[in-house]
Amino acid sequence: MSGADAPDRYAVVGHPVAHSRSPFIHARFAAATGQRLVYGLIDIPPGAFRERVDAFAAEGGRGLNVTLPYKFEAFDYAGRLTERARDAGAVNTLAWQPDGSVLGDNTDGAGLVRDLAQNLQRPLAGRRVLLLGAGGAARGALPALAAAAPGAIVVANRTHERAVALAADFADRARIEACEFERLDGRFDLVVNATAASIDDAVPPVPAQVVDGGTLCYDMMYGAAPTAFLRWAAAAGAGERADGSGMLVEQAAESFALWRGVRPQTGPVLAALRAQLADEAARDA
DSSP, X not given: OOTTTSOEEEEEXXXXXXXXXXXXXXXXXXXXXXXXXXXXXXXXXXXXXXXXXXXXXXXXXXXXXXXXXXXXXHHHHOSXXXXXXXXXXXXSEEEEOTXXXXXXEOOHHHHHHHIIIIISOOOOTTOEEEEEOOXXXXXXXXXXXXXXXXXXXXXXXXXXXXXXXXXXXXXXXXXXXEOOGGGOOSOOSEXXXXXXXXXXXXOOOOOGGGXXXXXXXXXXXXXXXXXXXXXXXXXXXXXXXXOTHHHHHHHHHHHHHHHHSOOOOOHHHHHHHHHHHHHHHHHHO
């Protein structure tokens, strides 16, 4: 197949990356929108990010999704940045432009808020939000949460000083404050776990009284089985619980729209992903 006839190339890069659902998602987006492309996995060993991404571009690559641990390196790699990438200080989407420049974007926060508002029917206007964590995932989410006009956002983190710093960075966008875990008081409409605790099957030290039957507890992590945080939420009496599979699909749709100029329907793809996860859970049971 000649270069002119070859489909456009995209991929997800990370280390490790074999577990990524991105090829599953983007193949379905492409089929649904009639876009001709291929989407692969590229596992980049430590120290080789720039070299491997340069090689991908030299071979005609058009765009990349970037997962751990390379979102900060992607931020440095991009020649231009969107406002939300600058806010996050990290990039999860690279797009090669017609003039040869590389645009860096961060679609994580937009994906989170769209999942909450569209899929879960949980608009944030006037709501009280608790954000757990003050690392890269929390920083990526906070500007988008603030833009959704919540009544208040409280940031809690094991290292309180990091929560204070994060809240201060975006204090001009919404009512945002930092609080130590042990001082958390009152119920929240939404509790978002942006920590990495679920990777270790652990839960941040959140007092159970912050949730009740009207609370949605949301873990940005996802898997075939409920995360430790979602199991805690159920035991604490949270009325609704959701993992990050919807956020994954919605942030992928943001990337796809940036690359291709068309926004795919996410509902069917999210349903297919959840069916795949349910099948895996049944096999593991």
